[in-house]
Amino acid sequence: MVDPDDRELIISCGAALFNLRIAIRHFGYRDIVEIFPQPEIADLLARVSIGSKRIIKQEESYLFRVISKRATNRLPFIDRELPASLISELESATELEGTWREIMTKIISASTRSKVIELIDRGDRLQMADPLFRQELSKWVHAHNNPSHDGISAHAQGINEKLDVFTPLISLAIRSFDLGKSQSAKDCQLAKNAPVLMLIGSNNDYPRDWLETGEALEHLLLKARINDVWASFFNQPVEIPELRSRLQAMFPENGHPQILLRLGYAKEIKPTPRRTVDEVLNEVRSRK
Numbered sequence: 448m449v450d451p452d453d454r455e456l457i458i459s460c461g462a463a464l465f466n467l468r469i470a471i472r473h474f475g476y477r478d479i480v481e482i483f484p485q486p487e488i489a490d491l492l493a494r495v496s497i498g499s500k501r502i503i504k505q506e507e508s509y510l511f512r513v514i515s516k517r518a519t520n521r522l523p524f525i526d527r528e529l530p531a532s533l534i535s536e537l538e539s540a541t542e543l544e545g546t547w548r549e550i551m552t553k554i555i556s557a558s559t560r561s562k563v564i565e566l567i568d569r570g571d572r573l574q575m576a577d578p579l580f581r582q583e584l585s586k587w588v589h590a591h592n593n594p595s596h597d598g599i600s601a602h603a604q605g606i607n608e609k610l611d612v613f614t615p616l617i618s619l620a621i622r623s624f625d626l627g628k629s630q631s632a633k634d635c636q637l638a639k640n641a642p643v644l645m646l647i648g649s650n651n652d653y654p655r656d657w658l659e660t661g662e663a664l665e666h667l668l669l670k671a672r673i674n675d676v677w678a679s680f681f682n683q684p685v686e687i688p689e690l691r692s693r694l695q696a697m698f699p700e701n702g703h704p705q706i707l708l709r710l711g712y713a714k715e716i717k718p719t720p721r722r723t724v725d726e727v728l729n730e731v732r733s734r735k
């Protein structure tokens with residue numbers, strides 16, 4: 448219910464697509480990508496094939512090596528600024544050799560940050576007050592050893608792994624109570640103290656733009672990891688149409704808001720559980 452148009456789902460697929468392209472390049476081949484190759488099949492987002500041999504670029508190998516080291520880090524970030532040169536490098540991560548993307552980034556300045564934080568606050572409260580949202584969220588909160596390998600484990604939320612046994616209780620609490628006030632207090636503090644708060648926007652707002660946003664996002668997140676920088680999201684204001692319009696009005700030159708995230712240095716976290724390749728392929732086959 449939080450993503451009725453599959454916008455964020457397609458952004459996620461764009462992130463996966465970028466990883467695949469980088470892997471192909473890292474192994475010394477050209478990546479051939481057709482976006483929406485059969486428009487009558489709306490779910491067929493891209494067809495990727497391996498092209499001829501090419502020279503491996505060092506930057507692409509660096510990106511490849513951190514794919515398995517990237518994770519969403521929801522811990523508080525250390526009070527340490529990012530160098531200005533690194534911030535501009537991350538901003539330019541929306542570009543990829545051989546392609547032109549219509550994706551923009553905006554660093555939220557100190558003077559507008561409190562207005563954006565107001566929207567995060569409002570978003571948390573509105574979402575958590577909705578029983579359907581809480582039900583959906585509670586289904587995604589799992590113990591680390593959950594056999595489905597899906598969802599957000601306790602440690603990915605900054606909860607000590609030793610307390611993982613309480614994860615079912617946390618899930619129950621999310622489903623049963625409106626925790627909007629405490630969630631908002633936590634998020635607003637994290638947003639206030641984040642060394643960088645960044646908005647990613649796109650010129651248009653169609654599935655093609657969402658897929659490109661995902662590619663740009665993953666590029667940025669991998670570049671961040673190469674430089675020891677972590678990220679996590681505050682997408683509540685982008686998920687609620689009324690708040691998304693307000694965000695867009697605040698930064699009209701940044702197009703349609705797609706992703707709001709913070710960047711900074713933090714304690715290392717363990718990678719989020721993943722489905723195995725077989726599990727993914729079996730699910731694809733079972734849906735056919």
Ligand SMILES: Cc1cc2nc3c(=O)[nH]c(=O)nc-3n(C[C@H](O)[C@H](O)[C@H](O)COP(=O)(O)O)c2cc1C
Binds near residue numbers: 598
């Ligand atoms: C498009 C998109 C939107 C997301 N929005 C949120 C969010 O609003 N809040 C959050 O805590 N995590 C958010 N995430 C992070 C996902 O929960 C996370 O990527 C997923 O659980 C896999 O974990 P990992 O990033 O550690 O690999 C988002 C991820 C993507 C790709």
